[in-house]
Amino acid sequence: MSAIPSLPTAKSIQVDTRGALILDEESPETRDSRGIYLPNYVEPVSHIAVDIGGSLAKVVYFTRSPEPPNSPSIAATRGSTTPPDDISPGKLTPPTPSSPSHRPNNLSRVNGALTPAILDSASTSNVISGLPPSLDTSFRDTLLRRVSVQHLPGGSLNFERYETDRIDECVEFLQHLIERSAHINGVPIEEMRKSVKIMATGGGAHRFYELFSDQLHVEVRREDEMECLIEGLKFISLIPDEVYYFSDELIYSVSHTPAVPFKVPEVLKVQNGVNGVYERPSPDPPKYAVTFEQNPTPQLPCLLVNIGSGVSIIRVDEDGSFERVSGTSLGGGTLWGLLSLLTSATSFDEMLSLSEKGDNATVDMLVGDIYGQDYTRMGLKSTMIASSFGKVFKKDGKKVQPSAEDISKSLLYAVSNNIGQIAYMNAEKYNLDRIYFGGCFIRGHAATVGTLSYAIRFWSKGTKRALFLRHEGFLGAIGAWIKNIGEERPEDR
């Protein structure tokens, strides 16, 4: 841990985000891993960021491409669920860009290529000859000077997810990404490797440091997890349509069970098809009343609640300095772990869709179950959950066996409510009104987002707002990617 840098000072982010665009979603699985096109950005040195958490390893890297490429394929995010033997050495020959249908080989997800430090003369002359004659001379000169050391701007940020248990697949993917980039750029692999830096963060950065440096033969830098989370938040919250929040009406409708008397607004029924089943939020067309921040404003100070296997709660000051002020061990890993023991679900998304069909009132003891009415004096509504799973236990051995759906909903509520409550108390303590929720636990899932939003609204009496991010799970990786950009000087290469 000796290599840990000091607290980050407020610094301008070195990435040109003008015209940034979030690419289309191919499937719910790629919801949070859509590419972000950065038409004005030039990457002098390729930073591949890896954020290795307790359950998932997140990868972020930039590839240049003339125009907005496709979003990551479905394979991109379910890649690591295909059995390892699926990625036999025989399949490692890079698919040509003209064969994007090369599925389910999880290597075919690679869009564009990394930037080599030195462009071969060929591509440089291509660039120059490709310039329109009408182009303003001074700009042409600037451009030529740029090209002499770099290349035309534009490219996109790519996002990948792997299970930490299958970190080898992640290494394999990066290996191929580097090889393929050398191939496409027509530079020797050694040259390519020199221009690539792995920025490793998350707990796994320490456990797997050797693995990455030994296998990839590139420089691996370790970055502090919390610092990266904050850097990532500072960057991603500048991207239009990245930040979103639920309307009060939506919060209410999503965070209350069907058992609770509440008339689902027609608009919701229409937009969600099956009543009570909510699509993940998306701005095009907007699914029910989700608001996306189209013109992001400065987001600090704020509270960042990062929900992975466990939960970290971080206070971020206006100058970007931060402190991990709290946390809880009741996080995504708890929901995953308990539900994998209690249901037959084999994936987290499966558990979430189970919960959408459930009614927690069959397992949760509500205030009404105890009082037979509201406990008005204490402000406890009869529909409020008094005891999660409180209806299940029977001392006489006669056990109730609730449905997997009801169990899933009850546990999702329990974990989300609890995180929301602890988050609120910290926001109150540090007098922060903006509460960002990040981490792979959220997955843009309506019930999760709704419950967290409801908890913040309930405890803060509507004075504080829960904010969410479409790339919620990649804050650390984005931060690691961006952290040292702009520090490289020519002599670095």
Added chain:
Amino acid sequence: MSAIPSLPTAKSIQVDTRGALILDEESPETRDSRGIYLPNYVEPVSHIAVDIGGSLAKVVYFTRSPEPPNSPSIAATRGSTTPPDDISPGKLTPPTPSSPSHRPNNLSRVNGALTPAILDSASTSNVISGLPPSLDTSFRDTLLRRVSVQHLPGGSLNFERYETDRIDECVEFLQHLIERSAHINGVPIEEMRKSVKIMATGGGAHRFYELFSDQLHVEVRREDEMECLIEGLKFISLIPDEVYYFSDELIYSVSHTPAVPFKVPEVLKVQNGVNGVYERPSPDPPKYAVTFEQNPTPQLPCLLVNIGSGVSIIRVDEDGSFERVSGTSLGGGTLWGLLSLLTSATSFDEMLSLSEKGDNATVDMLVGDIYGQDYTRMGLKSTMIASSFGKVFKKDGKKVQPSAEDISKSLLYAVSNNIGQIAYMNAEKYNLDRIYFGGCFIRGHAATVGTLSYAIRFWSKGTKRALFLRHEGFLGAIGAWIKNIGEERPEDR
């Protein structure tokens, strides 16, 4: 709810606690239901208090007796686990006081009898003739005046527990208690009923009001739950040896798993026999470093955390006024419910003893599992739980099936830690140093008490103390019992 009284004003408690004595424990089951002998107390009107929660109904009543009676029998607290048909009408004939061995008939638990409003002349004359001639005249006169309306002081407070699901057994017990008291006092049952008041509190007081008044033919008063909790705390914390807390060394040893490198002090090994298995705390002889408050000091202001099926967190000011400031649905019911789904345990004590043999490190993801070391900069020790149940989930469907022992320990830790954390944040918010934990969840269980204490110690950096009560589950019932004492005037009868 219209009958709810206004906030209680600070009032002197009307019960004479001089010489109060907690009676012996017969078994772990009666640990929290030991009688309290009050040698100087006289009860003009019999108050039978019933606190009906989501899972358990707690009963408190006072019976006069010449000298300290036996503790409640084992049957007293396992009464409601004996099948209902065990209490057939045929068995309702009251056992004579000389047959205390009449087991397991759960009616034989009755010690002494309730006080009737009017004493028969016989017992009065017995009292007078029994006075020593040497007795100071003025005191003799006072005494005679007292006897003329009441009787000799002394008696004990009795504690019973029933499952709310089996409330009928509770009603039956009270019915017999009243009948038997009439029998022993030699007064007509109608006379006896006039001198008895049922003080009902807890959520069930509303649901079961009619049941009690219809079945028992006595006046039933409803009392506000939170008020009763506070009154109960104010009273019970005056009883010597009632309040206890764990030493720091003990907190550490109990709240860390065997997996954590920690040398159990020899003294603990000796005192606990099997290493790692902890007896419930008891002062005679003191089991490891439990401290009992022998000379209780004023306990307000404080935070009261009442852990039943759910959790209520109540701020109590110096003048006894209070506010329910927070709570959580992750309480005893959650632990009971989930463990009854995840293990074969059929009683809460069974679950607790399972947890004593477990190692949570097999199911919990520790900081060390993620970082391979401490996360020093953030002050996270490698042995700290990062994600409860975080090790169980396997996306590829290969599920780990941990032992019931490990699951129980992990869940006990998760729930206790979480309650401790939320309790601490409220204690900090309201600047309170004393945090009392009450409610039937605790059961004097070393791992529970230790984990709650550890959480308070961890979060408050040792500045705040977790305090526990031997009659932890009876605060509400005690408060209901005491609440209207002293209000009766002669014309009441």
